[in-house]
Amino acid sequence: MAGSDTSQLCRDADAFIFDIDGTLLNTRDLVHYRALNLAMREAYGVDTTIDGVPYHGMTDLSILRASVALADVTGLEFEAKLPEALGVVRREVEQNCAKLDPKVCDGIPETLEKLQQKGKLLGVASGNLETVGWHKVAAAGLRSFFSFGFFSDHSERRADIFRNAVREVKQRCGSEARICFVGDTPADIEAARESGANIVSVCSGTYKREELMAFAPDLCLKSCMELQEWL
Incomplete structure (x- = not known):
């Protein structure tokens, strides 16, 4: 996608939905x-x-x-x-x-604050069980940013978790709501595509840029620190 189109995609999104592990935070405990x-x-x-x-x-x-x-x-x-x-x-x-001892990924607090200031709806969509995911987010000091979350308790497929999150956004913001997922794995890209939403990939997890680009995300960034430039 061209730079101007991608910038507009991010600025026009009504909601941003974040993966947890490798996107919001990296785990340093067992x-x-x-x-x-x-x-x-x-x-x-x-x-x-x-x-x-x-x-x-x-x-x-x-x-x-x-x-x-x-x-x-x-x-x-x-x-x-x-x-x-x-x-x-x-x-x-x-x-x-x-x-729990999570390390918050680069640029996450600043990005969430900026999105919140712009009135964007913020949520999480994670492969964790709900109890696990929210405890990680809380331990990272990020819980207050998010209005909702969807997890794997009743959805083994990531795409189903993402679809549930999309449905929630549309119930809150209307059927024409524009949604952008943020994730760090090819699975996030595939799930976002299957749910009909846009996806920003970040290289803050285990995957390198070239590995993520092979799945054609709308935007691929080193970390969420760079995402602020597109908002």
């Missing part, structure tokens, strides 16, 4: 990691970890599904014991939330 691993031990009886799964951009449900599959847990058993597993993840993060 709280979520340990919660997922413990969930697999308690619910499925398998002594395994999520290390064998390329989990960046995946939802918590899909991470658990892929991880226990590597330990020969069947799909039927996965579904049957999933509520118990998710309960363990929520419980462990809730009990250990004081240990």
